[in-house]
Amino acid sequence: MTSTARRPGRVAKLPPRERILDAAEELFQREGIRRVGVQAIADRAETTKMAIYRHFETKDALVAEWLRIVAADYQAAFDRAEAEHPGRPREQILALARFIAEGLPAISHRGCPFINSLAELPDRSHPARQVIEKHKAHQTRRLVGMCAEAGLPDPEQTAAMITFVLEGAQVSTQNGSIDQTGDRLMRIVETILDQHRSPAGAPRTTA
Amino acid sequence: MTSTARRPGRVAKLPPRERILDAAEELFQREGIRRVGVQAIADRAETTKMAIYRHFETKDALVAEWLRIVAADYQAAFDRAEAEHPGRPREQILALARFIAEGLPAISHRGCPFINSLAELPDRSHPARQVIEKHKAHQTRRLVGMCAEAGLPDPEQTAAMITFVLEGAQVSTQNGSIDQTGDRLMRIVETILDQHRSPAGAPRTTA
DNA sequence: TCCGTTCGATACCGCTCGGTATCGTCCGGT
DNA sequence: ACCGGACGATACCGAGCGGTATCGAACGGA
Numbered sequence: 001m002t003s004t005a006r007r008p009g010r011v012a013k014l015p016p017r018e019r020i021l022d023a024a025e026e027l028f029q030r031e032g033i034r035r036v037g038v039q040a041i042a043d044r045a046e047t048t049k050m051a052i053y054r055h056f057e058t059k060d061a062l063v064a065e066w067l068r069i070v071a072a073d074y075q076a077a078f079d080r081a082e083a084e085h086p087g088r089p090r091e092q093i094l095a096l097a098r099f100i101a102e103g104l105p106a107i108s109h110r111g112c113p114f115i116n117s118l119a120e121l122p123d124r125s126h127p128a129r130q131v132i133e134k135h136k137a138h139q140t141r142r143l144v145g146m147c148a149e150a151g152l153p154d155p156e157q158t159a160a161m162i163t164f165v166l167e168g169a170q171v172s173t174q175n176g177s178i179d180q181t182g183d184r185l186m187r188i189v190e191t192i193l194d195q196h197r198s199p200a201g202a203p204r205t206t207a
Numbered sequence: 208m209t210s211t212a213r214r215p216g217r218v219a220k221l222p223p224r225e226r227i228l229d230a231a232e233e234l235f236q237r238e239g240i241r242r243v244g245v246q247a248i249a250d251r252a253e254t255t256k257m258a259i260y261r262h263f264e265t266k267d268a269l270v271a272e273w274l275r276i277v278a279a280d281y282q283a284a285f286d287r288a289e290a291e292h293p294g295r296p297r298e299q300i301l302a303l304a305r306f307i308a309e310g311l312p313a314i315s316h317r318g319c320p321f322i323n324s325l326a327e328l329p330d331r332s333h334p335a336r337q338v339i340e341k342h343k344a345h346q347t348r349r350l351v352g353m354c355a356e357a358g359l360p361d362p363e364q365t366a367a368m369i370t371f372v373l374e375g376a377q378v379s380t381q382n383g384s385i386d387q388t389g390d391r392l393m394r395i396v397e398t399i400l401d402q403h404r405s406p407a408g409a410p411r412t413t414a
Numbered sequence: 415t416c417c418g419t420t421c422g423a424t425a426c427c428g429c430t431c432g433g434t435a436t437c438g439t440c441c442g443g444t
Numbered sequence: 445a446c447c448g449g450a451c452g453a454t455a456c457c458g459a460g461c462g463g464t465a466t467c468g469a470a471c472g473g474a
Binding site (some may be wrong): 244246256257260265266381 | 429430432433434435
Binding site for chain 2 (some may be wrong): 025030031032034035086109110111115117118119120122124132133136137157160161163164165166167168169171172174175184185187191195
């Protein structure tokens with residue numbers, strides 16, 4: 001919003017903080033948190049280490065901020081699902097699954113940022129861990145809500161099932177064939193939703 | 208085999224190579240691969256770095272060997288499931304799920320070694336990656352075979368579903384409450400198996 | 415116009431890492 | 445009795461890490 005690039009030097013350049021976060025997002029996702037040094041982030045952001053430490057207290061704080069942004073992306077997907085299918089929780093859940101399924105090829109050979117970060121940060125007191133846990137709790141709450149609204153019996157159980165499937169799919173993307181994974185995921189979620197279908201349910205749109 | 212401890216110094220001590228692998232297993236699982244230095248492994252194995260490098264070319268080779276052992280444990284679980292329930296594929300799959308579910312508290316706050324290692328080793332040419340991929344392929348093949356034998360329609364799809372659920376459960380163990388996760392997992396797998404039950408199926412044993 | 419802040423560049427610090435070299439010692443096979 | 449190989453201890457190397465200090469230049473608001 002407002003004035004993005006305050007004065008483009010030669011090419012249109014974002015302010016340093018944004019460039020740093022963009023570079024961090026790219027590198028953390030592709031190489032992992034611990035493999036990426038602060039210097040590498042600075043290089044990719046076309047700035048210096050000092051600039052990074054002017055905007056972020058420590059590298060850990062930068063990691064946490066990155067995950068906060070990723071979490072916001074997922075939240076936005078929830079918002080979109082609700083906005084595009086108001087009052088139709090099944091379609092909302094399917095839209096969510098589609099968001100994950102379509103994201104799989106982009107993530108390609110690296111899995112979910114949250115799962116990977118959990119593996120790389122065993123220390124539960126790490127600031128990024130709190131971001132992850134809060135996000136997961138929030139996401140679970142929303143998903144359980146959707147399941148309940150859809151009239152599914154035992155919404156918590158079903159939400160857990162869907163969560164497991166979504167996370168498992170993202171993990172499995174790192175091995176083997178990616179092409180099938182997306183389709184498989186969608187079919188699985190459809191199966192779960194159809195299984196406890198309400199008697200007067202609308203016919204499925206998907207083939 | 209043969210004479211394990213060739214001459215216990217004071218307490219019965221395994222030979223260095225075994226001690227090293229034991230220490231590595233413990234530390235890699237608890238702290239992660241990249242967080243654990245060779246020196247730390249040596250200390251815990253009550254030996255020295257030099258001894259480690261006499262038995263393993265590099266740290267990466269040690270990591271690969273560790274994962275090879277873990278993979279063998281999982282294979283043994285498959286073997287046991289088949290041996291204890293011969294000709295009853297549904298019971299075999301449930302035994303497998305129980306193996307994972309019961310392992311969750313032990314893994315406690317660290318997830319599946321394979322998943323974590325994938326996150327920590329983005330380099331697909333890493334020797335450990337080949338171990339993981341081969342193991343996953345083997346495991347999938349066996350699970351698909353069980354599903355086919357159980358007469359489930361589209362065994363590949365069902366096997367993928369079960370795989371996703373198992374992996375998702377292990378991932379979710381790292382957050383939130385562990386207690387429920389095991390029970391939830393079992394109920395989910397039961398649901399999957401019951402869903403496409405053969406017409407003349409035996410009554411379920413679980414409530 | 416001037417002043418405070420930010421930016422970029424470079425050099426530096428202490429630490430840990432994976433891996434190597436060296437040397438004395440112990441132990442088992444012949 | 446001997447000898448070769450594994451073992452234990454220690455010191456070391458180069459590289460990379462997260463984080464800091466310093467200094468000049470550019471820029472925006474008053």
